[in-house]
Structures are given as structure tokens and as C-alpha cells.
Amino acid sequence: MLNTSEVANADNTDVRDLMATIGKKARAAARVLAIAPTSQKNKGLEAMAAAVRAATPDILKANAVDLETMKANGQLASFIDRGTLNEERIEAIACALEDIAKLDDPVGSTIAEWKRPNGLDISRVRTPLGVIGVIYESRPNVTADAGALCLKAGNAVVLRGGSDTINSNLAIYKALQAGLADAGLPVDAIQIVPVKDRAAVGEMLKGLDGNLDVIIPRGGKSLVARVQDEARVPVFAHLEGLVHIFIDKKADLDKAIDIVVNSKMRRTGICGAAETLLVDEAVAATILPPILAALQEKRCQIRGDEEVMMLCPTASEATEDDWSTEYLDAIISVKIVGGLEEAIEHIGTYGSNHTDCIITEDQIAARKFFAQVDSAIVLHNASTQFADGGEFGMGAEIGIATGRMHARGPVGVEQLTSFKYVVRGNGQTRP
């Protein structure tokens, strides 16, 4: 691998060549990984965890360099916090690697199986996807998490982390490579783009001459938007989580208060956090005041339509923009609607196909909501903050997808696979 300083000032031709080489090596590694036994992959993951722990001093040293640069560049405190490592966070990275080792290996598992009248046995069996590209912003832990999840599913991965934490990423990456070597796995199974040059991202979006099968962006809206607009290969992503809760006329008040407050306020910065509350006009006068009071008690700002402002004089007025704004903050937009149909219509117009929830004791209303709201995750009487691979029992996720192709919802190790048909016969020919 080229080292950072060698290529830090690489021109575009160099970057193109570098990326083409990375693509070729990834494809070759993917072929080997596709048939690597589970035990070998797990051995690699455990060795990676041990190597990360052993490299803690080096990783901290590299991180210190990144932190200094970020501070010198005047980055926001929250941005710097996401890029900061300490012993505890490095230990968490190592534990995450061990947790991924413990997940079931999806490769080779049978999804479906049936027998034909002519005696043919047909089964659909999981296979790796191939080579996955992950483009992420300054969170060094993604280097290990994404690398390990792809590896577990038998895929090679090309990582392109935010340039602000390039030294931390490279230090973690070095430990991952040591783990791969330890287990006799191809070291090119996990590669990291060693240059800051943004042209490297452009090459990934073009698909590395057919050597990249899917791209997963992890970061803010502008990164995801660029990837979705420009990628010539499939993308697993969500642009935003414009999450709605609809309180039906048959909602239970206590459940409604708990779920709304948790959905909005548990953590406001995650994609599963609620952004808009819709309430059936039939119960607004009784159910909305205690809910809004509970939100305000948690210091949540309310932006409401005219009727909401009448019920809650401390609310400010919602503009048209509010219905399509993902606040990721302690703000909620609230609208009173004529009923279930209008709520579904509102979600269809302003939603982002991510996660939406209905609160009701009426099973028929819940079924209608499930059928007609076209989102990756639809919930009934549960917090929208459950929109998470770990909470779904998938063990770990590389992100949440809102597209309808291949992966949808939390993208865990299973969603990083494809399948093939295996047909077993005994000499059958087709009439």
C-alpha cells in the first residue's frame, strides 16, 4: 500500500491509477473471501480486535494529530467530538469486532428450499455481494465496524473515511490488516483509500471499472446526496429520516405520551428521532395538551399549525418548510389532521420513506397505516427510536436504507449478501 505522504499530493492521474489498483485488488480478495470458512473469518475478526487493543497507544497518537488539525481548522465541537478517540472508545471498537465475530455467518445459509415434481431439489443460498465501498465522515470507529461487517458477509471492502481523521483511520486500519494476516485472509479484503484527494471519491462513484458492486455512504445529508446523485453503482443509504408519529383517534393517552417523548427526545440527533407529530382532530383537544406539556418539560420546542397554537400558546407557528425539515434537534412540528387518510397523505407528501409510527388501539387503523405508508420501517405503538439494526436483533448495522432495491431498513450482515440458486438432480433432462 502507498503510504499517505507518498500520495498526499497525488495528481488526478495518480489517483485514478491508485483507485483502479485498489479495485482490482479488492475483486481478487473478494474471490478468496467468498469461500473462506466461517471459522477463518471469525479468527480474523478476533485477531483484529486483539490488534486494535494492542495498538491503542499508536491509535491515540494518530488521533492526537487529527484533533490538532481539526482544532486548527476551527471545526465545531460536536464534529471534533465524533472524531475523538480515547481508551474507552478504542476498547468499544475492539468489542464491536468481537461482537461481529459472534454473529451468524449468512454466507451459505439456505433462504428457501423446495422440490419439483420431476425430483429436482432447488434451494436459494446466500452468497456474498462482492466488493462494497464505504464512504464516511470523520468517525474513526466506522473504519473497523464497516470493515468487519463486510468481511463477515464475505465481501471485500474499500473504505474512504473523512480526511479530518485520516491518521486515526490509517492507524486502526493497520491493526485490521494485522488481524487479516494473522488469520491467513487476504490483506486486500479491507483496503482504505490512503489519500485525502476528493477525486478518489469520484472514482469510487464511477465504480472502479466494475470492481465496486455497491456504495454505502455514512455521514451528513450533503455527502449522501452527492453519492446518490453521482454514483453509477447501487447505493444503500437514506438521505434523511423525516420521521412521523400519527396519533389516531383511538390512541391510548399514556402510551402516546411515552412514545412521543421517547421518539423525539431520547436522542434528537439520530435518524430514527421523530420530527413531525400528526394528531387526529377528534382527540386533539384532549390528547395534545398533555403531550405537548411533556415535550416542553424536556425542553422541546413546538412548531404548530394554527389549531395547535390555540391549544398550546407557547408554540411557535410552523411554516410550510417545517413539514419537510429534519431538525435533528429538540424541535418538533405538530399538525392536526382530519383523520388517518390525511395523515397517510401527509406522510406520503413530506416523508422520507424511513420510519413512521401510528399510535392507536384500533387494529384496523394500524393495518391500514402499515399497508399504505411506504416506509422502510412502519411501527405501531412503539418508539421510532427502535429504528436500528441492533434493536431489530441484527447485531450490527452499517446504516439504514430507504430505497426499495435489495436492502431496505437496517443494513446488517444479511443485507450485505446476494444469493444463488442451487439445483440438485439425478440425471433429469427437460422434456
Next chain:
Amino acid sequence: MLNTSEVANADNTDVRDLMATIGKKARAAARVLAIAPTSQKNKGLEAMAAAVRAATPDILKANAVDLETMKANGQLASFIDRGTLNEERIEAIACALEDIAKLDDPVGSTIAEWKRPNGLDISRVRTPLGVIGVIYESRPNVTADAGALCLKAGNAVVLRGGSDTINSNLAIYKALQAGLADAGLPVDAIQIVPVKDRAAVGEMLKGLDGNLDVIIPRGGKSLVARVQDEARVPVFAHLEGLVHIFIDKKADLDKAIDIVVNSKMRRTGICGAAETLLVDEAVAATILPPILAALQEKRCQIRGDEEVMMLCPTASEATEDDWSTEYLDAIISVKIVGGLEEAIEHIGTYGSNHTDCIITEDQIAARKFFAQVDSAIVLHNASTQFADGGEFGMGAEIGIATGRMHARGPVGVEQLTSFKYVVRGNGQTRP
């Protein structure tokens, strides 16, 4: 809908507007279709079959116009045959519609279901994909088949048939529309591009302003190659079926003869027809002569490497090109290999990830072949001509895909769906 003569000489701006309108209408229809009950969709399919039967004279009249144009343009006899309709073929179209009505409706079916320790019930439920574009060459039956399969899976479809059979397509399409109207389904659920202008295809490849979710090309290699190269939306397709059979050293001779002859000669023009035969050197001298004799008896031409020519003096010499040629004809290329590993290597180098077969009595060899050959369909001791949705028990297929994203192998009604996660709670909040 515009009628053909109105837009036959449309300029590019008109085509762009026309296609944008088609896309918008398709998306609106898809929203209605997504929640249409199974009974209504089936009623539509049955009404479509009845309308096709009733329109037989009109369809034949329209087809006569197309046939005349094709003859005047000097098209090949095989091309004209594919575009020819008669009463029997129209009856087959009607029957196919009825068969699709009988298929299980995938929409709403549960793929997986589990319970979390906190009591949440999570299920993964099939949903329609959205809007599907089908671009096909002069086979009028595809108008009905593709339209009906997409409808059954709750998708809207935009059909773009070969201009040589545009009158036949429009006549069949008129019957489909009548069926949709009969069942109270949106008539825009199935739309056909009413212009010959190739710019219409370009607009589809660009995705109709986000209103097209996937494109399925059905036709020759140049059509598929153009779609794969230029499409900005996902494509379900195979470029070619470079199908291999490997005869392992533990193959049963009788099975080998039957399977090879059937795989190659039952129908030579389909994508599941075998193109290359690989034989383990350990058994070549004993097993190959009777197999090649059986093929020659069926008038199959043999192209072999040097060793094959020694065993079969009437064979001609295979060039490097032969290993990557899909003959779609009564020709087979034959190569003697050092063993299973070399066969897998050859398939990896020259194959098209479509369908490949091993003939052996050795289960370990079969398992290795299954694991290491990266094709949509891998077979053991069965004819490669089984590579077909109908033979797989899927009822009908819209094509076979060789990509690793979303659909792979035969694309039936189930593969034309996506899914969503449905989460049922009882007031759960996330700690």
C-alpha cells in the same frame, strides 16, 4: 393517451414531455396498485384475458400491418416468426394472463418474523417495487406477459416494445386497458410508449425523473448491452448465457450423455442452452467419444482443443474466441481440463454468471462447484435447460438476471417486489 399517428414524427422535446407524463402517471397508478386487493388484481387479469380473446380479429389485423412492414424492410425469417401472431398464439397470450391470475400474490406476504426480548413483534413483509420499465424487441406476447407479471406484484409498468410490432403491441395493449378498466384498476397501471422514436428509450434509461425504479430489457445482446451501459436506474438482465457443463472424473456416463445432449440440443436458441463442455482429463478418453457421438448424431458441430480433436477427428479446432462465444446454435466448444479446479477457473474466466452445471457422483466435488462457481444458477446432474422460472415453479418469469443486486436467476413475480419492516408494539420506548 396520444395515438401513434399524432406523435410518430414527434421531435425530441415532445418525446421528453410525453415520457415525463408517462412517468408521472405510472407513479400515481403505482400508489393505487400497491394497495389493490388480490381479488381486484386477479379480476383485472381475467378481464384482460377475455378482452384479448375478444380482440383477436383486431390484433390479427394490426399484426398483418406489422408483418408487411417487416417483410418490406427485408427482416430475417426468424425475426418475422417471432413477431407473427395467429389465433393459437393469441389464445396462448390469454391463457398466460389467466395463469398469472392463479399465482399467489406476493404483496403483503411475510418473509420473516421474530419477537424481541422487549416484546416487539418485527416482521419483514413484501411490498411492490414501484414502477418497472420493460424494453423489449419484436415479440408482441411480451406486452401482455410483462404487463401482467408487473401488475400481479402491485407494480405499474411502462412498456417499450420493438417498433417493428408497434401495431400488434398497441392492439394487445388496448385489450389490457379494457381489462384494467373492467376491474376498476387505474388504466395507467400498464402504459405503452406509443412512439417509434428511439429517444423514448433514452428517456427511460434516465429514469423518467425518478419515476422509474427498475428497467428490464428483453431482447438481443446489443439491446441488453445498451441498457446496462446507459441506464441510471437498476437493471435486471443477463447479457448472455455462456453456460458450461463440467464432466467430473466421477461422472456417470449415461447421465452425462443425456444431460449434455439435452442441455445443448433441446433448444439451442435459449439462454440456458449449454455452450461449452469441460471434461476432466482422467475420464476424457472413455467418456468423451460417446458423448460427442451422441451430439453429432443430433447434428451438433464440435469445436475442440487439440486433445479433443484427437479423440474426435471430425471436430474442428476451437480458437480462443470460442471459449467466450454464446453460439445459440447447434455448436459446442469442448475442452479437456486438469480437474475440478481448472474447470472452476475456466468458468470464472469465460462464464457469464448465468447457469453452470457439474456432472458427478462425488458429492464433495459438487459442493465445491456450488460454492466456487459464481453463477445465478448452479446445477448438479441436471440439464442446464431447467434454467427457467416456469421450471423452477415460479409460474412465469420476466427474464433471468445475472447481477448480484436484488433479483438473481429467474425473475418471477416475487422478485418484482421489495419489502418493509412492520413493527408491532404495546407502548415500548427505547431505554
